[in-house]
Amino acid sequence: xxxxxxxxxxxxVVAFVGLVFAQEASSDFKSKWAKLTKDxxxxxxxxxxxxxxxxxxxLNISFGPGSLISVARGSKGSKRDMLEENxxxxxxxxxxxxxxxxxxxxxxxxxxxxxxxxxxxxxxxNGKVAKVDIEPEDMSDHKFGKCLGPRVAKWRFPKFSGKxxxxxxxxxxxxxxxxxxxxxx
Numbered sequence: 669x670x671x672x673x674x675x676x677x678x679x680x681v682v683a684f685v686g687l688v689f690a691q692e693a694s695s696d697f698k699s700k701w702a703k704l705t706k707d708x709x710x711x712x713x714x715x716x717x718x719x720x721x722x723x724x725x726x727l728n729i730s731f732g733p734g735s736l737i738s739v740a741r742g743s744k745g746s747k748r749d750m751l752e753e754n755x756x757x758x759x760x761x762x763x764x765x766x767x768x769x770x771x772x773x774x775x776x777x778x779x780x781x782x783x784x785x786x787x788x789x790x791x792x793x794n795g796k797v798a799k800v801d802i803e804p805e806d807m808s809d810h811k812f813g814k815c816l817g818p819r820v821a822k823w824r825f826p827k828f829s830g831k832x833x834x835x836x837x838x839x840x841x842x843x844x845x846x847x848x849x850x851x852x853x
């Protein structure tokens with residue numbers, strides 16, 4: 669009986685902690701989603717038909733949110749101090765074809781796939797993406813997340829120096845954007 673308790677108690681504790689963590693993670697995602705989507709025009713919406721064939725390189729879709737497109741211009745080698753939100757949104761808009769490609773790919777294996785996600789990325793001053801996280805975890809672990817994560821990591825943003833108004837210099841900035849997926853008829 670003691671041996672069973674030695675095995676059973678740790679298993680129950682681990683199961684309980686996992687359940688609590690899963691609830692906290694779900695709650696954390698919901699609060700982040702609510703914060704990021706206060707303005708419905710800031711949600712990147714992606715739709716597709718199950719079985720839709722979309723070649724990654726030739727996909728054209730409408731831009732969102734609010735069709736903000738920003739292109740950095742200036743003399744070669746000049747850097748701005750910080751990236752503006754429009755700079756980041758412009759890059760996301762130009763790469764929505766990649767998001768739709770991954771969504772269509774996911775629909776092939778899971779025709780009922782729909783939902784919401786938050787893509788968080790860390791952008792280094794050289795314009796390269798240092799880290800990508802997709803929430804919630806089940807979206808990250810889904811075929812969609814496994815397709816999108818490595819592709820977002822290849823996105824390139826305008827270079828910036830990282831100099832803040834207070835005189836400090838940062839090496840990277842974080843940015844999160846919401847994605848909403850649904851099927852067209």
